[in-house]
Amino acid sequence: MDFSLIAAAHAEAVTDAAHAAPKMDPLHHFQVHNYIDITPFGLDISISNSVLWMWIVVGVVFGLFHLAMKNPTLVPGRLQSVAEAGYLFVDTMINEIIGHGGKKFFPLIFTLFFFVLFCNWTGLIPGSFTVTSQLIVTGTLAMGIFGFCIFLGALHHGWKFLGFFVPHGLPPALLPLMVPIEIISFLARPVSLSVRLFANMTAGHTVLGVLFFFTALLEWFSPLPFGFTVVFTGMEIFIGFIQAYIFTILTCVYINDSLHMH
Amino acid sequence: MNDPSRGQPHGLSMAMRMSTDLVAAVFVGGGIGYLIDYWFNTKPWLTVIFFLFGLAAGFRNMYRSAMQGLPSQEGKGQGESTRTGGHSEEPPR
Numbered sequence: 001m002d003f004s005l006i007a008a009a010h011a012e013a014v015t016d017a018a019h020a021a022p023k024m025d026p027l028h029h030f031q032v033h034n035y036i037d038i039t040p041f042g043l044d045i046s047i048s049n050s051v052l053w054m055w056i057v058v059g060v061v062f063g064l065f066h067l068a069m070k071n072p073t074l075v076p077g078r079l080q081s082v083a084e085a086g087y088l089f090v091d092t093m094i095n096e097i098i099g100h101g102g103k104k105f106f107p108l109i110f111t112l113f114f115f116v117l118f119c120n121w122t123g124l125i126p127g128s129f130t131v132t133s134q135l136i137v138t139g140t141l142a143m144g145i146f147g148f149c150i151f152l153g154a155l156h157h158g159w160k161f162l163g164f165f166v167p168h169g170l171p172p173a174l175l176p177l178m179v180p181i182e183i184i185s186f187l188a189r190p191v192s193l194s195v196r197l198f199a200n201m202t203a204g205h206t207v208l209g210v211l212f213f214f215t216a217l218l219e220w221f222s223p224l225p226f227g228f229t230v231v232f233t234g235m236e237i238f239i240g241f242i243q244a245y246i247f248t249i250l251t252c253v254y255i256n257d258s259l260h261m262h
Numbered sequence: 263m264n265d266p267s268r269g270q271p272h273g274l275s276m277a278m279r280m281s282t283d284l285v286a287a288v289f290v291g292g293g294i295g296y297l298i299d300y301w302f303n304t305k306p307w308l309t310v311i312f313f314l315f316g317l318a319a320g321f322r323n324m325y326r327s328a329m330q331g332l333p334s335q336e337g338k339g340q341g342e343s344t345r346t347g348g349h350s351e352e353p354p355r
Contacts, residue, residue, distance in 0.1 A: 180315050181315055181318045181319045184294065185322050185323050191289065192285070195282060195285075196279070196282040200278070
């Protein structure tokens with residue numbers, strides 16, 4: 001995603017919007033606002049639009065899979081074969097990356113994949129809210145995975161898990177150089193995991209927002225930006241899938257690193 | 263799109279992984295350096311050193327994910343997983 005292009009388009013559109021009637025604000029749909037304020041003991045657990053859309057996503061995923069597997073047949077119907085393909089997809093991913101002993105993480109990775117996937121996809125419905133465009137959501141997911149991997153490594157290897165930071169077959173003279181590098185690259189994992197998903201979703205939806213405002217602003221020229229929105233929506237569906245895929249495949253890689261250290 | 267039967271990472275997903283891995287490691291390295299500088303009042307030095315460490319870590323991350331992509335192509339059909347884990351240094355067989 002080219003941020004400078006977006007920024008230029010935004011600046012240009014702002015000057016335009018000063019004259020035209022509709023207000024240009026492509027970041028408006030990322031704003032979180034509370035529907036019901038719940039703040040017991042100063043703890044903010046209000047029901048915001050983010051929370052609402054997370055519930056909707058969970059409901060949609062649960063409902064779809066429930067519907068698909070309600071009366072399963074040996075020769076699968078349309079919805080059932082989609083569900084089975086999704087199951088196989090995650091299963092192959094786990095077998096490829098974790099391999100031995102990866103089966104018990106299937107529920108975690110399956111849930112993660114479909115939650116992120118449908119968060120990305122429901123955000124494309126006009127008027128909806130993209131849950132994964134909030135850094136706090138993706139960051140919480142990534143920190144949870146990060147903590148889980150440390151816990152798993154400590155559980156399986158005990159103190160030997162600290163050997164994770166010492167690469168194989170390294171001359172001892174290089175240790176003071178390599179150990180900080182390894183520690184930084186380990187700490188960078190949750191950051192890159194969360195920022196990647198958040199940045200891709202935010203950038204894509206900002207571009208969509210800008211294009212839709214152009215459609216509204218340019219009167220007789222509007223078919224052009226509108227055509228771009230159509231193309232970009234397709235692109236966003238693809239990006240949403242790819243991002244969910246990367247998120248889960250990296251979770252698999254991290255769990256694999258904790259399980260089989262070297 | 264990805265063909266589930268192959269399980270081989272898509273080129274685009276690989277590119278996205280690598281770019282953010284690099285940037286994130288540099289930011290984390292620089293951030294750690296800045297924090298230590300802030301605590302010990304050694305203003306510019308540790309930031310610079312840890313920035314370079316972060317850069318090295320970023321490149322190491324990129325190298326590692328590139329190496330992780332390769333064995334799944336060649337190790338296909340060998341039954342059990344022979345992937346090089348995250349930290350093995352040997353090139354793919």
